[in-house]
Amino acid sequence: MPVSSTGVPKARKPRPSRARGLRTTTGCLTCRRRRVKCDEQRPRCATCAKSARECLYSLPTDSPAGATSNASDSVQSPTSSGQGDASTSVTSPAPLRRPMASDIDPQLFANSPELLFDSPSTVGHSLPSPNSAPLAYYDLLAEDAINNIDRYNLNLDLDRTSFSRRQSPVEEETTIDPQLHSQRRGEEIVPWYEQWNSTDTIPLTEDELVIFQHYVGVIGPILDLNDPSKQFTTTVPSMAVHNVGLLKSLLAVSARHMALINAPQLHQLNLNGQAPGSNNNSSTHLATPLIQLATQYYYETLHYLSKNLLYPSYSKSREIISTSILISTYEMWDAEGQYSNGAWERHLRGIFWIQRSQNNNGECKDPLRRAAWWQWIRQDIWVAFREGRRVLTIWRPTKRLMDLSPDELALRVVYICGRCVDFAANEKKYDINTRIEQGGKLLQALDDWYRALPPAFHPIHRGSLPEPGALFSPIWIHPPSYAAAIQTFHFARIIALINQPSLGGIDEFRVRQRFLDESVETVCGIAVMHQGKDLPSAMVNFQAVYAAGLCVQNPVKQTAILKLLERTLDITKFPPKTLLNDLANYWRAEL
Template identity: 40%
Template sequence: MQAEPAESSMQYAPFPEVLSAYGATRYSIGNNFSPGSVGLAASSPEQLSYNAAITRWFDLLATDADLDASQVFDSIEDLQSHGESPRHPNPSTPGFAGASYEGFPVAGHHRTLSTTSSSLHLKERCPAYDAFKASEKQQWLSSDPIQLQQHEHTLFENFIKHISLWIDLFDPWRNFSTFVPHLAMHNVGLMKAILTLSARHLSLNPDANQQVHDRNDALQYYNETLHYVAKAMQYDSYKTSLELLATALIVSTYEMLDGSGMDWERHLQGVFLIQRSQVIHGDSKGLKQAVWWAWLCQDIWAAFRENRKTFTFWKPVRTYDDMNPHELAVRSVFLVARVIDYCSREAIEACGGNMAIRIQEADRLTQTLQEWHQYLTAEFNSLSWKRSSSDVFEPIWIHPPSLAVAIQLYNAAQLLLLINRPSRGGLNDFLWQAKLKQKCIANICGIATTLDDYASSVLSSQSGTCVQDSKERKAVVELLRTCRQRTGWPIKPLEQELQKLWTEGEGQEGSK
C-alpha cells in the first residue's frame, strides 16, 4: 500500500499560503495576523493554522456582503449578549426565542456518553464530556432548543425535506437531513445559515400554494449568520466545531444557488483552507467526511465551469476492494475531479505543448477509471424500466440515485477525456472516439430521464456539447429545462449556453 499522503497525514502544520491566499480586506483580523491578536490567541501551530484559515474565509464573506467593519468588531467585543438576533433585525422577522450564547446544553444531541463508543457517528452525536470545552461552548451554544417563528418552520422543513437531499446525495448517513438540523436547534449561526439557503431556494421555486418568498429575506438571514460567526469565532472550540463546518458548507451552497460566480469560487477555496487546516478529507468519517464530499461536488462544478483545477490535492489510500457500494459511488466524484484537473488550462499550459505527455496522462486516467469500474457491485447495474415510443434516449434506471449519478460521473469523465485528449490520428482512432462519445452520451442522458434529482440532470449539459442529432439536442435541452424548473439552479440557464454553442459550431461548419 502506498504511503499516506501529506493532506491526510499532516498534523495541523501551519501553511503560509493560508495567509496569502487572498488579498487583505478591510475587516481582516488576519490583515495583521499574529498570535495573540483579538479573537485569535494562538498557543500552538495548529491554532495558528486554523485561525488563519477561518479568518480568511470570514473576511471573504464579510467583504462580499459589504458589512460595516465597525459593526463586526463591535459584535466580537460584545459576546455576552443574551438571546438577541444579530444587528439590524428585520421587524417582520423576529429574533429566535430562547436563543442564547449562555448556558451549556444539557439535553438533546449534547447528552454525554456513559460509555466510550468506537463509532465516530455516535461520538459526534453524543460527545464525551470535556469540562474545559463545555465551559467555553456555553458562550456560543443555546441551552434551550431554538424556537422558530411560523414562517421559519416552513423554511426549516424545506431544508430538511428537500435541500438537504442534494447535499446528502452521496452520504448514506444523510448527515445534513438527520444530524445537522439537531445541531442547528442549539446553534443560532447554523440555524440562520439554514434559513438563508432555504429562503433563497424558495424565492427561486414557489411552493405548491404559490407563496411568494422575497430574496431579501435570504439576504437578511445571511447577514445575521455573519454577525453570529463574527461573535463566535473568537472561541477555539467553535472554530473547530461541527457547527462551523456545516455552516460554511451551507453558506457555500447558498452562494452557488444565488449565482454569485467568482465570489462563490473564492469561498470554495476558503472552505478548502478550513478543512485542510483541520486535516479533513474524504476518509475522515462522520459529518466531517460528509462536508468534504459535498464541498468537492461543488468544487468540481465550479472548476469545470471556470476551466481550472480543483482545489484538493488529497490522495486516497483505501483500495476499492475495501469499499461498500456507497463508498465506491462517492469515489467517482474524486475521479471526476482528477479528470477536470487534466482538462484545466493550468494542466494544458504546464505540458508546454508536449502532446505525448498529454496522451500519456489521458491514458493513465483512463486506466484509473477502468479500475474503478471493475470493482462495481450488482447494485450499479440497471433495473427494468418502462419504455415509450417517444423516448429519444433509452431509459436507464439504477437505484439508489447516488449509484446512478456515480455511473453518470464515470461516463462524464470519459467524455471529458475524449474531448480534451490529443488524437493519435487515423481513421480507427476517430471511429473509436465517436463510438465511445455516443455511448457516454446515451448513458448520461438515459440515466437522467429516470431520475428527478438536480445533480443527474445538470450532468446532461456536459454530454450536450457532443450531441449532433437534432432530436437528441432537444431532449438534452428539455432535461436541463426540467432540472432548472425543479430547483431554480443554475441561475443562468445551461440550455441557452448549449444552444449558443451548437449555433457557433454550425456556423463554423458552414464556413468551411
C-alpha cells in the same frame, strides 16, 4: 599544497563530491533528488511551487507504530496484507510528511491509478495558516456582504461595522456573545469551550418552522444524496436548534430555495408583503419578500460569525463547517449563473481553507465532517468545470478500490471526476504526448472504478422509447445515489475524452466515438427516467446532460438534449437557463 614542518607536502583532505557528501539531509525529497536548494516550507516549498512539481517529505523513522492521521495532505502507507487504512503518522513536533510513491506498497494502486496523480499545485503555496484560515474565510464573506449592502441598497437591521472582525482575540471563557451564553439545565452547564451553543432549544416562529421543515424535507436530501448516514438531514437540524449561526444559515438556504422553486408552502408564510428590514427601493434581485427574508438570515449568519470566529474552539467545530456548507449552498442558488464574479466561487475557496485547517477530507472518521467535505467538492467541481480552473483540493484517497463499500465507491468517482476536471482546466503547459498519457491514466482510472462496481449499480430496468420520435430510452438504476454515481462516471469520461489529444487513426477515432455515444445514451436515459421525480438526482443529471451535449454533432440529437436539459433545469431551478444558451453557442462555434 600546504607543507608539514618537515617539508613533506601534506595530503589534501579529500572533499566529498557534491553528488554525495555535500548533499543536504534536510529539505523536501523532490529538491534533494534534484540537488537544488529548498526553503523547507510546508505543505509546499517555494522551489517546487515555482516549477509546478509535487513537494514530498519523507516519513520520520521514529514515528510511533499504529498512530493514525487524517491530515488532508498525508498519504497513508498500507501493508501488503491489504489493510488499506493502516498508517504511520507523524506526531508533534515533527511536521506531517508523505512517502515517495516508490516507497508505497504498489498493491495499493493495482486498481487505482488515480491515487498516483500529482496533487493540484494552483493553491498549495498560497494557503493561510490553520489558525488564520477561519478569519481569512470570514474576511471574504464580510467583504462581499458589505459590497452587496451597497449594491442592492439594503436597509437591513444590522450595523455595517458589525461585519468587521475584532483585531485581537480575548479570553473565551468570559466574552462569548452574551445572547449565546450557556443556560443552566438543573446543575449542569455546557463546558466553557462550547458556550457558543445554547443548551436550551432555540424557539422557532411559525414562519421559521415552515422554512425549517422545507430544509429537512428538500434541502437535506439534496446534500445527502451520496451519504447513507444523512448527516445534513438528521444531524445538522438537531445541531442548528442549539446554535444561532447554524440555524440562521439553515433558514437562509431554505428560504432562498423556497423562493427559487416557488414552493407550495409559500402560502403558509405570513410575511405581510415585506421582510424585516427590507427596503422598497431594493433591486429586482430581491423582488419577493421571501428572498428578502433569506437575505436577512444570510446577513445575520455573517453577523454571528463576526462575533465568534476568533474563538479557537468554534473555528475548529462541526458547527462552523456545517454553517459554511449551508452558506455556500445558499450562494449557489443565489449566484444567478455567475461563478468567478460571484460570492459563491470566492467562498468555495474560503471553505477549502476551513477544511484544511480542520484536516477534513473524504475519509474522515467523523461522518459529518466527511459529508461536508464531499458536498463541498461536488460544488467546487461544477464551478471549476465552468470556470476552466482546477478543483481546490490537494487531498488524495488512501483506500484501494477493492476495499471500498458500494457507498464509498459512489463517492470515489466524485474524486476521480475532480481529477478529470483538473485535466480539462485551461493550463495547457504539457506537450501533446504528456497530455495523451495523462488522459489515458484518467480513462484507466475510470475503467478500473467501473469494473469494481457490484451488481447494485447495474440498471434494474431499461424501458422502451417513451414517445414517438424520442431518442433516449429510460434507464432505471436504484438507489438514486448509485444512479448519480453512474452519471458522474459518464460526465467524467466525456470530459476526459474530449480534452485528450489524439494522434489520429481511424481505429482510435471509432473507439473514442463509441465510448462517447455510450455515455450520451446512458446519461440521457437516466435523466429521462428521473424526470420530474427526484430533485436530488436532477442536481447531478443537469451536469451530466450538459456534458453529453458537448460531444454531440447530430442536430437532431442536439435538439433532444437541449429539450431534456431544459426540462431538468425546470426541476432544479439551478443554474439559470442561460446554460442552454451556452450549449447552443458551443455548437455554433464548432460549425
